[in-house]
Amino acid sequence: MKEYDFLIVGSGLYGAVFAREMTNLGKKCLVIDKRLHAGGNIYCENIKGINVHKYGPHIFHTNDKNIWDYVNSFVKFKDFTYSPLANYKDTLYNLPFNMNTFYQLWNIKSPVEVEEKIKNQVKEAGFIRPKNLEEQAISMVGKDIYEILIKGYTEKQWGRKAIDLPTFIIKRLPVRFTYDNNYFNDKYQGIPIGGYNKLIEGLLKDIEVKTGVDFFENRNELTKLATRIVYTGKIDEFYDYKYGHLEYRSLRFEHEFMSIPNYQGVSVVNFTEKSIPYTRIIEHKHFEFSKLSETIVTKEFPQEWKPGTEAYYPINDDYNNKILRKYNELVKEENNVIFGGRLAEYKYYDMHQVIASALVKINMFK
Ligand code: FAD
Numbered sequence: 001m002k003e004y005d006f007l008i009v010g011s012g013l014y015g016a017v018f019a020r021e022m023t024n025l026g027k028k029c030l031v032i033d034k035r036l037h038a039g040g041n042i043y044c045e046n047i048k049g050i051n052v053h054k055y056g057p058h059i060f061h062t063n064d065k066n067i068w069d070y071v072n073s074f075v076k077f078k079d080f081t082y083s084p085l086a087n088y089k090d091t092l093y094n095l096p097f098n099m100n101t102f103y104q105l106w107n108i109k110s111p112v113e114v115e116e117k118i119k120n121q122v123k124e125a126g127f128i129r130p131k132n133l134e135e136q137a138i139s140m141v142g143k144d145i146y147e148i149l150i151k152g153y154t155e156k157q158w159g160r161k162a163i164d165l166p167t168f169i170i171k172r173l174p175v176r177f178t179y180d181n182n183y184f185n186d187k188y189q190g191i192p193i194g195g196y197n198k199l200i201e202g203l204l205k206d207i208e209v210k211t212g213v214d215f216f217e218n219r220n221e222l223t224k225l226a227t228r229i230v231y232t233g234k235i236d237e238f239y240d241y242k243y244g245h246l247e248y249r250s251l252r253f254e255h256e257f258m259s260i261p262n263y264q265g266v267s268v269v270n271f272t273e274k275s276i277p278y279t280r281i282i283e284h285k286h287f288e289f290s291k292l293s294e295t296i297v298t299k300e301f302p303q304e305w306k307p308g309t310e311a312y313y314p315i316n317d318d319y320n321n322k323i324l325r326k327y328n329e330l331v332k333e334e335n336n337v338i339f340g341g342r343l344a345e346y347k348y349y350d351m352h353q354v355i356a357s358a359l360v361k362i363n364m365f366k
Pocket residue numbers: 009010011012013014015032033034035039040041042055056057058059060061213214215216232233234251312313340341342343349350351352354
């Protein structure tokens with residue numbers, strides 16, 4: 001008889017949802033995380049009353065009422081509509097791509113004329129079915145928007161040419177022929193009142209959590225503790241990189257405290273020129289409409305993942321997907337290990353998708 005039913009490696013959303021639901025079913029769980037705090041990438045640090053999104057700006061959005069009710073059962077969410085701006089050569093444009101953006105760029109007010117202009121630019125580009133991110137972007141918004149708002153941002157964000165990236169990355173973004181700056185199409189959108197840590201605290205309430213514990217530093221001992229393992233770390237690391245390293249994008253954050261109440265007037269400004277080394281500036285207080293007289297801003301610098309840095313974004317291009325398929329063959333052979341979340345599934349999941357995928361997996365144990 002083992003001490004725990006589940007050893008859960010990683011206290012991000014996947015691990016926390018899994019631990020909560022299994023505990024509710026009467027199973028004994030131990031959650032470990034190599035970081036010094038729980039929460040994975042949604043963790044916030046409260047600095048002088050401002051919830052600083054330590055691992056990048058997070059806005060919860062979903063179309064699924066069950067998922068929305070689920071997160072709201074742990075902490076109430078405040079409605080928030082994400083409307084970032086894009087800065088290109090010191091001129092501001094609205095995002096996502098909508099009539100405001102088209103008007104700012106082309107001075108055209110009529111949706112019909114805008115659609116016609118885009119159609120002509122797509123026709124000039126001369127491809128039938130988009131094969132890569134560049135072609136997909138042009139097919140959505142035409143060449144002008146692609147050149148100023150997408151190409152530079154995308155190539156620095158991913159460290160690869162847009163022609164070498166998959167189409168799905170840009171399909172995330174809405175294109176609208178109305179004057180509507182809402183970055184998401186989802187019905188439900190918000191920020192937890194009091195910050196994301198409240199969500200994690202709710203999920204992990206009364207569950208044993210050990211932070212500062214790296215699974216690989218004590219793999220054998222930890223494995224012996226539980227009947228099953230839920231693993232949410234990097235899949236290639238689990239198999240000791242035997243089929244080679246999967247590539248990830250990493251990020252470096254520069255936080256700055258400022259003795260002014262309002263730096264940029266909006267939560268996020270994207271910098272779409274390639275020559276500017278950061279992709280966005282985040283002003284955290286605007287996620288929660290804080291009235292403090294100080295502010296904290298963060299510059300987000302993309303970089304290639306290398307040992308010693310954090311893996312943030314999987315790069316699901318052909319090269320990496322081929323390696324992933326080999327690791328997934330090994331996963332099929334595992335009886336007592338469940339692989340879940342952004343790093344273990346190597347998937348560009350949003351928060352609502354991670355929660356949904358953990359809940360689906362849990363159904364298998366009911
Ligand atoms: P993670 O949060 O990465 O958790 C994995 C945990 O496992 C980590 O805490 C890690 O320390 C731990 N771990 C790894 N290896 C080990 C080990 N060997 N031993 C012990 N512990 C280990 N989603 C949205 O819906 N809206 C957004 O606006 C949004 N913005 C984002 C912005 C950025 C910059 C990024 C990177 C992601 C964003 N996301 C957003 C996605 C969101 O962060 C993820 O969907 C979600 O946090 C993934 O949860 P997870 O549990 O899979 O992974």
